[in-house]
Amino acid sequence: MTAPAPKPDLLVIDDEVQIRRLLRLTLESAGYRVREAETGALGLNEAAVARPDAVILDLSLPDLGGLEVLRHLREWSQVPVLILSVRGGETDKIAALDAGADDYLTKPFGGGELLARLRVLLRRAQPAGEVSIVRFGDVEVDFTKRTVTREGADLHLTVKEYALLRLLLQHRGKVVTHRQLLREVWGPQHEADTHYLRVHMANLRKKIEPADTPFIKTESGIGYRFTDAG
Amino acid sequence: MPEPANDLRPSPDALLAALQRDESRARRGRLKVFFGMCPGVGKTYAMLRAAREELRTGIDVLVGIVETHRRAETEALLEGLPVLPRRTFTHAGITLTEFDLEAALARRPRLILVDEFAHTNAPGSRHPKRYQDVIELLDAGLDVYTTLNVQHLESRADAVRQITGVAVRETVPDSVFELADQIELIDLTPEALRERLAEGKVYLADRAALAADNFFKDTHLTALRELALRFVAERVDKRLRELRATSPLKTVWRSGERLLVGVGPSPSSTQLIRWTRRMAAAQGAAWLAVSVEPSRPLDAEAQRRIEQNLTLARELGAEVVITRDDDIAAALVRTALQNNATQIVVGKSRSSPWLDFFRGGSLVDRLLRQSGPIDLYAVPAERAAEKPIAWLDWLPAERSPAREYGEVAVTLGVVTAACWFLTPFAGYLSVGMIYLFAMIALSLRVGRGPVLAAGVASALLWDFLFIPPLFTFAISKLEDGMMFATYFAVALAAGHLTARIRAAARHERLREERATALFHLTEALSAARTLDDAVFAALRQIDRLFAAQSALLLAGDSLTPHFAGSFAISEKERGVADWVWRNRKRAGRFTDTLPASEGFHVPLVRDDTCVGVLVVRVAPEAALTLAQRDLIESFAAQLALNVEREHLRAAGEREKLLAESEKLHRALLDAVSHELKTPLAVLSSALETLATADEATRAALLGESRTATGRLTRLVNNLLDQTRLEAGALRTRLDWCDAHDLIAAALDGVRDSLAGHPFESDVPADIPLFRADAALMEQVIANLLLNAALHTPAATPIFLTAGLDQARRRIFFTVADRGPGFPLEMRERLFQKFQRGDAARAGGLGLGLSIIRGFVVAQGGEIVVGENPGGGAVFTVYLPYEPHGNVPGE
The missing domain is CATH 3.40.50.2300 (Response regulator)
Known part of the structure; x- marks a missing residue:
């Protein structure tokens, strides 16, 4: 005990x-x-x-x-x-x-x-130990190997998509603003280019989300939040 | 001494060039505006033609920017003219072309063409408006040609909106328009324009095409045309008035031709009228038809023919003036001066030379003598018409007194000489008869004084030279004495009668003028759509009629000068006007009160209240006659009527508004108190019961409480949103949005409410990003879904679709249901606040749709409601669409 x-x-x-x-x-x-x-x-x-x-x-x-x-x-x-x-x-x-x-x-x-x-x-x-593998739905993300698989099969993510997913997973359950995402993934000079974000986010979702259960929740006008049971 | 190698002094050539540059910079360019009533009248075409003309004379012409809209005839004109390349740049992912101001200034042509004065420049240009570019060009010394439609004039935009219902966004301040050194009005009849429209010769942008049907209605076109013509005329008139204030009314200004045709009962007058119309049309001039009525009534037939002729003239577009005078020539000249006519047209006289001599010359001769600067056309009858009816051209014209006395002397001399030789045969009594005849003849030709003088002189001459004893004034026989007395009485009576007739004629004429002036005023006032228009028209009439300057002060808490006045009221005049206002009596010059002031002040009185003060100012050396002052008072009475009407209208409007808003407030209060009290009642009673309730009831009560809370929350949110909208506190943050994202987020919020309804959504996977305020749009979609769920029977389906309308460059969202739908007459007011659908179940303030529309409009979109084929309502939200910039793949 x-x-x-x-x-x-x-x-x-x-x-x-x-x-x-x-x-x-x-x-x-x-x-x-x-x-x-x-x-x-x-x-x-x-x-x-x-x-x-x-x-x-x-x-x-x-x-x-x-x-x-x-x-x-x-x-x-x-x-x-x-x-x-x-x-x-x-x-x-x-x-x-x-x-x-x-x-x-x-x-x-x-x-x-x-x-x-x-x-x-x-x-x-809490100072959580460095997580190297994250699972949600039937997707598995391995941060050390930088690979994403779905039902065991390799998912090909572009560099930006991977960076977005990683950032959201790091702040799992919390909202990440558009500006934060753009700054981290594209650099401070692209903080206003929300269309980058929308396009890549849409592509990312197509790859990792099943049709009926969205993991990435849209906070309209603010940002995105990664949600799942875990 | 050797010159240093690097001499810093400028070379003489360079100095000269610099001087010339400075000189040309100092010279301000001239602006010429090609002005029209609406698109398609041919302004650009006219501008290009003028530019070609300039080019031919060796002027350095450059086409800065011209929109040919791919019209062949316009494009043909552009050929051979040097054209400045447009500036190309990219804004928000779209490639735009724009007038290149920098390049134009660098190139420095003598004359530059810049189409569409009111154009709004693309973002990122040096100036937001094109007219600012033009001002810079002018400042740099370049001459500029540009084009403008009347609806783009700031002061006229409102009027245009009222006429056509189309709002004008791009406007040019009138002060900028004032910069124009020259305005060329491009005029086209509505018929001709519609023809051009039908032939596809008029270019319409997409947006304009929507409004085109409305815009190009014949009635609208006529009104627009009038607006344009009037605007230009006013501008010209303003300049003329400045001149007129200082020069006496003895001449006409050749400011645009105006023809005047004298109309009589003769059939040849018809030809005369047609001839004048042709001339007027050829010169693009206005024309008047004037009929001069003699004091002796015409016979019925002649009267009828005159009426016919005048009707014809009116039909052919003449302004008809009827004046009263026995001297046609004088009447025509007078009318011409009054109406600023530059040309008089009369028929060539067909009367006999003998009669002409008696009248003091033919009509044409007399006109020639009196017309001064006015051109005169004597038009022969085209074919031998029936014998003209002698109309009252036989009375002599008014002459100068000296001349009339001379005439009297000469006539008496001739008659006396003739009688001298005649007496030996005829006897001295018949001499008296001859004198009497001469007297009567004279009384027809000369004025009262000369006639009386002639009477006395002829009586004395007769007595002295012919009645025995000769060469004395003594009369020996009684019958001679009686003869002499009778003669004297008849002569005096004749003179007196003539004078009375003349006075009556003059009086008649004055009355006539007064009636005409009042008629013109009432006509102008009834044509005026607003009080401002009416005041403007009335003041201009006064200015014109009395060669004066006029101003109007309207009474409110104090007197405020109306902007249409033609002079600024000084402090001193202001004091006089205040006195007039308080005492409701006229004052100022020509009166007993404050006669030293400059203006003649007349109160505008209606029902014992003074609604304003009219001030008329004439030149110090000029005077207003009693009749004129009388007329001015009549004008003031007319104006007072108009002002009062306006006051009543405004008061009525205010009252209506007040009643409306009171009704609204009551409705709001009722609704809010009902809507707030219901959930509060549920909550308080649920909480009270909660303490004692068993487990099952407790769960039910909690559910009810939750529903009540949700309802309260929605209500308060709606009230807050509405307040934000109305306070203008809503700031949209437009950003790139993904329709899928938005819909998912909106559905998240309303999933529970939608539970009872089958829901289907159909959004294409490849729907592009668009710009919107994501938070507002989420709320819009959520509220539309919620509305559909709340106001349709349970288990009826709800559909959501979205897509891109490529043709009209917009994104659409539709929410459709299978509920009862909305009757057509309800759809209009559906989006007003506190409107609840008839089928609405209890709940809701009727704010939802009003807020939705507010949000959509704030994002530059629109929302419409329609009928769902097969039953139910469809709400469609449109948002503007433009493609986003490139997104790097990696």
Whole structure:
């Protein structure tokens, strides 16, 4: 028997007291420890002092503004950050993701979804050993050999397709913005050439996805997320 | 001393060249605009012809950019003219060609042709608009020829939209148009244009073809043509007016020919009218037909013939003027001056020379004497017509008093001499009769004063020279005395009567002019579609009639000058106008109140309120007669009527709007309160029951709560989206989108709601990428699917298709259902907010479709609703499509 893992420590920065109370209820019943901060400044302070395992950050805060808090936080911490935002605030979301947020949730959200996202963030935050083989559906990706097979047969992916797939798999379960994908795969000078991304992504999907179960989920206007049961 | 080898002084040649360059730079180029009412009238054609003419005279002509639209006749004209190669560049993956401004400036021709003044340059050009290119060319000293349609004029674009219903996007500010040194109006009748259209001689871009049917309607064309003509005429008129303000109304300006034909009852007048029309058509001039009514009524037959002739003239396009005068020549000249006619056409006189002598010369002679700068045409009757009816040409013309007194003296002298020799045979009494005859004859020819003078003089002469005792003024016999007294009375009466007749004639004429002026005004006012038009027309009439400048101040919280005024109101005049406004009495010059001011101020009064002040200003040395001031007041009354009508209309509109918005608010409040309360009621009662419920009920209650929450969420989202749309806070981020991606994402969000409906989608695998705001488009598709699911019976199928409409370069998405569909009359207002389909089940504010349309339009697309063959509704979203740039394979 291994000793029970220590309860992960979470910091919620939100100015709405009801949201904080609800989050506390949801998260504590799921086995997390929860700290609260009402303003951005208090939140930054709390993050520095308590060193939480993950931060849930509302983008519309009365004092600093969520984006500002995130920038300060990222100056000295790589703690996973989950953004809460409202519908229609795509621009803010993208800015936050590009500024280093790890994922986002649009209000109103369900408790189940929140917990699922948190699980992904925390898993990623754990120093996982270098995975060399990833499987999803009937596809197997071997990062050391740089090969992709489907039902055992070799799949030929172009260099860009492979790079895209690799990037999405590395951030499995998390959203990767268009800009991040373009910068990583094509270089910073192509950050605006979304049509590259669309064309190659479409080709990649044709190769790795069965017709009815998409693994690569489109986050309209924001980016892509690799999702699968595992 | 030897010159240093590298002398830095410029050579004289280089200096000279530099000087010449500077000189030509200092000279600003001249702009000539070929102006037309709509595409296809032949502006480019006319421009090229003019350019060829210039080229022939040795001018350095260059075709900067000309759109021939592959019309053979235009292309033929282009041959032999040097053409500047177009600049080619690529924008967003499309190869575009554009006018090359840099190359044109480098090449520096004397004259450059730049077609389509209002064109919007392709992105990446130096200026966003072509007219800015043209201004730069002009500044560089190049002469420019360009073309423009009236609908592209900023001030007229609205009018064109009202006429044709086609919105004009590319406009040229009027201030830029003012730069034109020369405007050539290319005019074509609507019939001719439609013919050209039918023969395929008019090029229409794809988009224009859509609107063409509407645009090229005959009525529209006529209206557009009028708009173009009026615009040019106004411009010319403005320049003329500036001149007119300073020069007295004694001459006509040869600003465009205008013909005037004198029309009488004679059948030869018909020929005269036709002749004038031919002349006018040949000169492209306007023409007037003038009938001069004598004070003595004409017989019925003559009257009928005049009417016939005037009707003919009207049918042939003349403006008909009827004036009243006993002197035809004077009347014709007067009418010509009033209407700025440059040519008078009359029939060649067929009356006898003897009669002519008596009238002071034939009509043509008298016209010749009086017409001054006006050209005169005496046209002979083409064939011997029936004997012309003598119409009142027999009364003498008005003369100068000195001349009339001279005439009196001469006549009396001749008569006296003749009588001197006659008395020995006829006796002195018959001499009296001869004098009386001369008196009557004179009274027909000369004015009141001379007639009275003649009466007195002849009586004295008779008494002194003929009545015994001779050479005294004494009269010895009683019957001589009675004769003398009778003579004196008759002579004076004759003089007096003549004068009265003349005064009556003059009075009649004034009334006539006044009636005509008022008639023209009411005609212009009723033709005006807006108050601005009406004010403009009225003020121009005043300017023209009184050789004055006029301005109108409209009353609101204070007096505001109307832009159509022909002079700027000074502070001082403003004060007078304010007084007039407050006191509702006329003031200013020619009145007792503030007579030192420049203008004559008349209030516009309707029902005891003053709606404005009309100010008329004439030159300091000129004066307005009582009759003229009277007329101005009548004008003011007419204008007041128009202003009031406009006020009433505006008030009515406001009231209607208010009522509408109140209705809307009530509807919104009802709907929102209902929509919010229902899910809230469900939630609160469910939560209360939850505590005590058993396991099965609890699950059901949770399900209900979830549904209620979903409904609330949708409602709030919709309200927020609508607010964003209305506040203009929606910023679209257009980006390359993949239809498959979008549809998958949209389906993700609405999968639960679609559960009860069989769903089929058909999207071609090779559908190209297109530019859209992915988040908005996902919402559009999701909401359309949701709508279909909510408003159709359970288990009816829903279809989703997408594809590329290659021909019209657009991407389409369709969502079709097998529900009840929408009746035709509903489709129009379906996309307005708070409209709910009749078949809509409870739920929804009727905002969904309004938001969808808002989102689609924000992305440059459109949405239409139609009928699904076999039942149901089809919503189709169109988005503009352009291919994306190259994507590197690796």
